[in-house]
Amino acid sequence: MKVNLTDKITLFLKSGSGGNGSISFRREKFIRKGGPNGGDGGDGGKIIFNVNRKLITLNHLRFKHHHRAGNGENGRTADKHGKNGKNVIIDVPPGTVIMDDEGHEILDLIEGKVIFLKGGTGGMGNSNFKSSTNRAPRTATKGSSGKEEKVVLELRLIADVGLVGKPNAGKSTLLKKLTGSHPEIASYPFTTLNPNLGVLSDGVKTIRIADIPGIIEGASDGKGLGFSFLKHIQRVRMIVFVIDISSEDPFSIYEVLKYELGKYNKKLLNKKHIVLMNKTDLIDKEKENKIKNTFNECELCFSSLINNDTGDVEHKIMNMFNEK
Ligand SMILES: Nc1nc2c(ncn2[C@@H]2O[C@H](COP(=O)(O)OP(=O)(O)OP(=O)(O)O)[C@@H](O)[C@H]2O)c(=O)[nH]1
Ligand SMILES: [Mg+2]
Structure with missing residues (x-):
């Protein structure tokens, strides 16, 4: 919705x-x-x-x-x-x-x-x-x-879950798959200029998910769209980091995202989070396994949203949401 x-x-x-x-x-x-x-x-x-x-x-x-x-x-x-x-x-x-x-x-x-x-x-x-x-x-x-x-x-905007990632990572695609809303999706960066909100419901729970504009390195210094829109996710209960797994160094992307979030407000880093590696259709199993080892501390999911494979991210969001 x-x-x-x-x-x-x-x-x-x-x-x-x-x-x-x-x-x-x-x-x-x-x-x-x-x-x-x-x-x-x-x-x-x-x-x-x-x-x-x-x-x-x-x-x-x-x-x-x-x-x-x-x-x-x-x-x-x-x-x-x-x-x-x-x-x-x-x-x-x-x-x-x-x-x-x-x-x-x-x-x-x-x-x-x-x-x-x-x-x-x-x-x-x-x-x-x-x-x-x-x-x-x-x-x-x-x-x-x-x-x-x-x-x-x-x-x-008051969302329960915020989607955070670099431009083009597939955040809006994820929002669409999970909530059936229709944010703009395109193969160029900064498609999303304003946050979108969608509602994920299993009939009992209703979880509001916010898709915010992409963040790039230096966002805290005003690069890209800056990071003022992070105010929309200040109150979320959890964050899903969406990362394009086919990019050269997914781990450093994750580090950059966390750095920029922390610059905005340190409290954002204490929130529960999931890391979603998207676009698995573009890589081979070997890279997937390597990433699994690098990110072994995180709640990690893999998806190929373009192939309608959301992995287990929906399940993980629902479960994590229930935990205190
Ligand atoms: N190959 C592949 N492409 C994908 C996948 N998921 C999304 N895309 C494509 O990636 C591009 C960017 O997707 P968006 O959902 O607009 O990305 P975004 O993170 O919202 O981007 P911004 O709004 O620009 O920050 C689109 O062309 C999508 O079709 C995937 O699993 N595999
Ligand atoms: Mg978008």
């Missing part, structure tokens, strides 16, 4: 106003001057964002741009508190960034719930104002108003 990454939508949000406090007095048979019994107003409803891992796009919000939480009810007689206004809960996928009108980032939602706009506070009923000098206060306060905000929601 191919996922649209550059989802962006504008929402108009308003939390509820607080209800007013009430002014009332006890009126009961045989009690002539009953005291004050005006209840407090209810609080206004909140606007809450809730990260829902089942969502992968913002599409469900496309047709509803205005969200208003309920107002608190006014306080009532007999010290009855007005009901609080109804909250509005907006579900968003993990990786949703909330920005203000001018594009400044306010929140980066990865998990959990966040109260974004508090509702107005309910006003106080006159029973709060009773004192020894004023037994029949005619004072109550108004509820405060709710807050209003225009925000822009942007979905940033």
Whole structure:
């Protein structure tokens, strides 16, 4: 499944106003001057964002741009508190960034719930104002108003697995074979200019895989497309290094990739990883065996993606993903 990454939508949000406090007095048979019994107003409803891992796009919000939480009810007689206004809960996928009108980032939602706009506070009923000098206060306060905000929601790539490799190694081909998405694939370097996201699912687990542009030696110094797009894989749980096994020195390619990743952020090197040697159709068994010995420390897979042979990379991703 191919996922649209550059989802962006504008929402108009308003939390509820607080209800007013009430002014009332006890009126009961045989009690002539009953005291004050005006209840407090209810609080206004909140606007809450809730990260829902089942969502992968913002599409469900496309047709509803205005969200208003309920107002608190006014306080009532007999010290009855007005009901609080109804909250509005907006579900968003993990990786949703909330920005203000001018594009400044306010929140980066990865998990959990966040109260974004508090509702107005309910006003106080006159029973709060009773004192020894004023037994029949005619004072109550108004509820405060709710807050209003225009925000822009942007979905940033959150992938579970990142594909890393030199240009032309077959990363986009792998994404296509595993997820059925249709990234651009071609026999020249830097075909992929923007990251692609696809979803691999076995019916139970859903794993999001990101294919990022190719990395070359010196990417950290701005060579090729640079390496700023590595931000998209900062949060992945694991990395699949895709290497063209027919290249002259696959091991030094692996070293270069790790070096460039480490320059971007050392933490990327601590992630679980698999090394996929692709294009086995272009080499003989002897080279394959040699590589097996050189890379004996790694989780190694071999594939000829062009021949639809994904080796056991899918199986390894699924297994590794489950491990803590
Ligand atoms: N012979 C052979 N060619 C392959 C194999 N897998 C992919 N290719 C070819 O290699 C070329 C590059 O594949 P892509 O999937 O576009 O590579 P990429 O790593 O995404 O490249 P960039 O987006 O440029 O970084 C294409 O012409 C593919 O058809 C393979 O197993 N064997
Ligand atoms: Mg590509």
